[in-house]
Amino acid sequence: MSTTAFDGAGVSPPSTARTTNDLIRRQNLSAVLSLLHSEGTLSRTQLGTSTRLNRSTITGLVAELIELGLVRELPAGAPTGRVGRPTLDLQPDDRVAALSVRVEPQAVTVALVGLGGTVHARLRHDTSRPPTPRRFVQIAASSVEAMRADMDRHYRVIGAGLAVPGLVNANGSVLVAPTLGWRRDPVAARLSDELGMPVTAGNDASIGALAESRFGVARGARNLLYLGGALHSIGGGLIIDGTLLRGTSGYAGELGHTVIDPRGRRCVCGRKGCLEAEVSLGLLEPLLGRRKLDEDELDVELGVVRDPAVLREVARQVDVLSTALTNFVNAFSPETVVLSGYLGVLLSVSRERLAEAVRVHPLGAEGRTIRLERAHLRSRLMLVGPAELAFAALLADPAGVR
Ligand SMILES: [Zn+2]
Known part of the structure; x- marks a missing residue:
C-alpha cells in the first residue's frame, strides 16, 4: 500500500507559493481519500x-475531509469488521454514493454504491433479448426511480457510472457493442438526460481491471492484465504504471480479438480465430447440455x-487461452494477471496449465514471478466497478467537487 503524496516543504518559490501550496494540499486530500476509499x-x-506525510499535515487533511462530508470518524472501540486488526478510527463516508449501472445482453443491473465500495442496494432487471439503447435507458431509469425515495433520504449521490460490453469512447459514446447489437450511440448522454446527473461510461473489462486493482485480488498492483470472459465474449483491461491504458481513441485492451488461429472459427468482428471465438462458454454449453449457468454452477x-x-473441449x-496469455504477458509485462467470469472458472479447473503459460519467458528473465x-x-x-467511474473526479480532487 503506497500512494503519491507531497510534503511541500521547501518546494515553492515565493511568487507562486499560494497556488503551489493549494495544489499540494489538493493532491494530498486526494491521496488520503483514495487510500481510505480502497482500504476501508x-x-x-x-x-x-x-x-x-507528518502527523500535523494528516490531522489537517482529515479535518478538511470530515468538513467536506467525505470522511467520518468511528467512535473509539467500534467494530471494524476486520479480524486481527487493531481498532481503527477513520472511514470514507459511505453516505456519499454513486449509481452503478451495467448493461448485458440478458440483464440491466443498477446498484447504489457508497464511497469505500459499500453496496447499499441493487436491482436486476432480466431481459428476454438484448435491449436497444432507448429501452436500456428506460429500464435503468425505472430501477433508479424504485430506489429514489431511499436515495433522497439517506444518500448524497454524486453521479453514475455505466459498464458496457463494447467499445466506449471518452465521451461515453458506444462505437460498437456486438453482443448488444449497438452501434454509434451516445448512451452516456442519453442516460444522463434521463437521470439528471452526470454519467460516465466505460468498457466493462476496463472497469473490471479498475475494480480488482482497487478492492480485489490485485489491490495496489501498478501493472495488471485483466481478462474477463462472458458467454460469447472476452474483454481485456490493462493497468500500466498505475494508469488504465486507453490508447488513441480509448479502445485499448481489446484482447478478445487477438487472432490466435487464422484458420479458426469466425468471430463477430469478421476475422477468423480470435481468442473470444475460440475460448467461449457458448461452445461448451451445448456439450454440457445446459444453458445459462452462472459462475458458481459452472464451477460445480x-x-x-x-x-x-x-473434457476435450475444456482442454x-x-x-x-495459454497461448494468448503467454503472448500478453510478453507484450505487457504485468506483475499480476487476473482472470474473471468464465475464464476464472477455467483457471480453477486448469491452474497448473495456465500458470505454466505465464511462467514461460522467451528471454529467460529470472527472478520475476507473475501472480495469476x-x-x-x-x-x-x-456493482462496485462502474461506480468507480463516477467517483473518479471526487477522488482526484475532493475539495473541487461540491
Ligand atoms: Zn474478433
Missing part, C-alpha cells in the same frame, strides 16, 4: 505511514464432469 478503515498513523459442473467430449480452450489470480470480487465486481 485506517488510523491517522497508518495514513501517515502510507502517504509519508466442471468440477465433476467426466464426459470425454466436455482445447485452456490450450488456446482468479478475480475476487465475483458478483460484486460489476
Whole structure:
C-alpha cells in the first residue's frame, strides 16, 4: 500500500507559493481519500505511514475531509469488521454514493454504491433479448426511480457510472457493442438526460481491471492484465504504471480479438480465430447440455464432469487461452494477471496449465514471478466497478467537487 503524496516543504518559490501550496494540499486530500476509499478503515498513523506525510499535515487533511462530508470518524472501540486488526478510527463516508449501472445482453443491473465500495442496494432487471439503447435507458431509469425515495433520504449521490460490453469512447459514446447489437450511440448522454446527473461510461473489462486493482485480488498492483470472459465474449483491461491504458481513441485492451488461429472459427468482428471465438462458454454449453449457468454452477459442473467430449473441449480452450496469455504477458509485462467470469472458472479447473503459460519467458528473465489470480470480487465486481467511474473526479480532487 503506497500512494503519491507531497510534503511541500521547501518546494515553492515565493511568487507562486499560494497556488503551489493549494495544489499540494489538493493532491494530498486526494491521496488520503483514495487510500481510505480502497482500504476501508485506517488510523491517522497508518495514513501517515502510507502517504509519508507528518502527523500535523494528516490531522489537517482529515479535518478538511470530515468538513467536506467525505470522511467520518468511528467512535473509539467500534467494530471494524476486520479480524486481527487493531481498532481503527477513520472511514470514507459511505453516505456519499454513486449509481452503478451495467448493461448485458440478458440483464440491466443498477446498484447504489457508497464511497469505500459499500453496496447499499441493487436491482436486476432480466431481459428476454438484448435491449436497444432507448429501452436500456428506460429500464435503468425505472430501477433508479424504485430506489429514489431511499436515495433522497439517506444518500448524497454524486453521479453514475455505466459498464458496457463494447467499445466506449471518452465521451461515453458506444462505437460498437456486438453482443448488444449497438452501434454509434451516445448512451452516456442519453442516460444522463434521463437521470439528471452526470454519467460516465466505460468498457466493462476496463472497469473490471479498475475494480480488482482497487478492492480485489490485485489491490495496489501498478501493472495488471485483466481478462474477463462472458458467454460469447472476452474483454481485456490493462493497468500500466498505475494508469488504465486507453490508447488513441480509448479502445485499448481489446484482447478478445487477438487472432490466435487464422484458420479458426469466425468471430463477430469478421476475422477468423480470435481468442473470444475460440475460448467461449457458448461452445461448451451445448456439450454440457445446459444453458445459462452462472459462475458458481459452472464451477460445480466442471468440477465433476467426466464426459470425454466436455473434457476435450475444456482442454482445447485452456490450450488456446495459454497461448494468448503467454503472448500478453510478453507484450505487457504485468506483475499480476487476473482472470474473471468464465475464464476464472477455467483457471480453477486448469491452474497448473495456465500458470505454466505465464511462467514461460522467451528471454529467460529470472527472478520475476507473475501472480495469476482468479478475480475476487465475483458478483460484486460489476456493482462496485462502474461506480468507480463516477467517483473518479471526487477522488482526484475532493475539495473541487461540491
Ligand atoms: Zn474478433
